[in-house]
Amino acid sequence: MPPATAAPALPWGAVWGQDAAVRTLQHAASDPANMTHAWLITGPPGSGRSTLAYAFAAALIAEGPDDLATMRQVIAGTHPDLTALRTERVIITIDEARRLVERSAFAPSLGRYRVIVVEDADRMTERTSNVLLKSLEEPPERTVWVLCAPSEADLLPTIRSRVRSLRLREPDVDDVARLIAERTGATSDIAAQAARHAQRHIGMAQRLATDPAARARRDETLRAVLRVRSVGDAVEVAGRIVELATDDAKALTAERDADERTSLLRTIGVAEGQAPPPAVRAQLNALEEDQKRRATRSLRDGIDRVLTDLQSMFRDVVMLQFGRGDDLVNSELDTDLRALAQAWPPQRTLAVLDQLQNTRRNLEQNAAPVLALESMLVTVISGRTP
Structure with a gap:
């Protein structure tokens, strides 16, 4: 991947290595005839699911490609027409899901759409997933749901049947290494090792490249398991x-x-x-x-x-x-x-x-x-x- 020569345009600038998915969502956001009101973005950890979800939300809520102020507000998570669930718990609770359903019924206050983003949707239990079913199937006309999960198999069939799935590609190790070197200034050797150890997870690769203690903990863990004899x-x-x-x-x-x-x-x-x-x-x-x-x-x-x-x-x-x-x-x-x-x-x-x-x-x-x-x-x- 060649070095960037200019700052990428909002809202898609932070999305890396997912050109096909970006084109699909750009097409949907620009033409209501192409819109689906419930989406599932899947891909391996580190592939950029959440980053893409917020870029899509920004494109949906903004009045057009020149509405940069709105896009920045959405990406920052402060726009009133964006509701995002980033759970700090091991699972998403029923109460959290019910609050999302309540918010999804409101008309957008400022933007073109109200967007509900659920990160780590795979953390929903069956009972919690069932809370969302009707809202996913029949959302208000100007409400869009965007769920993120590692794979379709991580969600109930009843959820999968109500969403349009978009699977992200897994980047190559060499591409991740180049990206990490550009972002962090790490040496090419450290960046390559981090990308390999992180198995192309961009966030983890960035941490391994910049945190010697994290690299040491990983190495100690693997070597300790190799020494187990009793x-x-x-x-x-x-x-x-x-x-x-x-x-x-x-x-x-x-x-x-x-x-x-x-x-x-x-x-x-x-x-x-x-x-x-x-x-x-x-x-x-x-x-x-x-x-x-x-x-x-x-x-x-x-x-x-x-x-x-x-x-x-x-x-x-x-x-x-x-x-x-x-x-x-x-x-x-x-x-x-x-x-x-x-x-x-x-x-x-x-x-x-x-x-x-x-x-x-x-x-x-x-x-x-x-x-x-x-x-x-x-x-x-x-x-x-x-």
């Missing part, structure tokens, strides 16, 4: 993985938590360093509860990312077992992975990959992270599912 090792490494994921989650949320607390105290007139009066403790407690929920989700997301990294490592082992060593995600571990590929039959590696997927499902059902990881590591030791 049940005692499994218990120790499972605890260490949760500890590292907790550290990672704190690194992501600590600064934001502090900024939110400072902003709240400033808004209610409490000077820095001054003890908050009893009258505002309820507000502070509510903020802290929200932050705890966000921390829980961040930890679960961090453990899920560890599972993704482990899947990439054992996928490398399978590739080596079948004579393919030219496309390893974790080439830095080449010697260890080749030794494992020779020591294990392919069936054992495939059993580990199956158990990693089972562990992901167990965590989605609120299994205790340490116990779920211990169970997974027992399979690494034995090659048999517990």
